[in-house]
Amino acid sequence: MDIDLLKTFLEVNKTRHFGRAADNLYLTPAAVSARVRQLEQILGVELFLRTRNNIQLTLEGERLL
Template sequence: MDIDRARTFLEIVHSGSFLKAADRLHVTQTTVSARIRTLEEELGRRLFIRNRNGARN
């Protein structure tokens, strides 16, 4: 597991939002989504339920 993906995962959990996590990590929301998608592929399962109001795990 890559450290950036782990930090991204933790920031999403902490903030409850991909967008807020991106802002706090100083990256784009696209980068956050790509990191989580890669992490989900590595682990073989979905980590978040995505919706307009934020991410839920």
């Protein structure tokens, strides 16, 4: 597993925002989203519940922390 995927997951969890996480990681929001999706595919679970104005960890996301 790529350590950058885990760093991205942690930053999104910390900021609760893909755009702010992208700024902090010097990436685009699309790249952050792609990394989170890739990690979710590797693990076979959804890590975040995404709504228009909110990002929450799923139970699986909490376990990964």
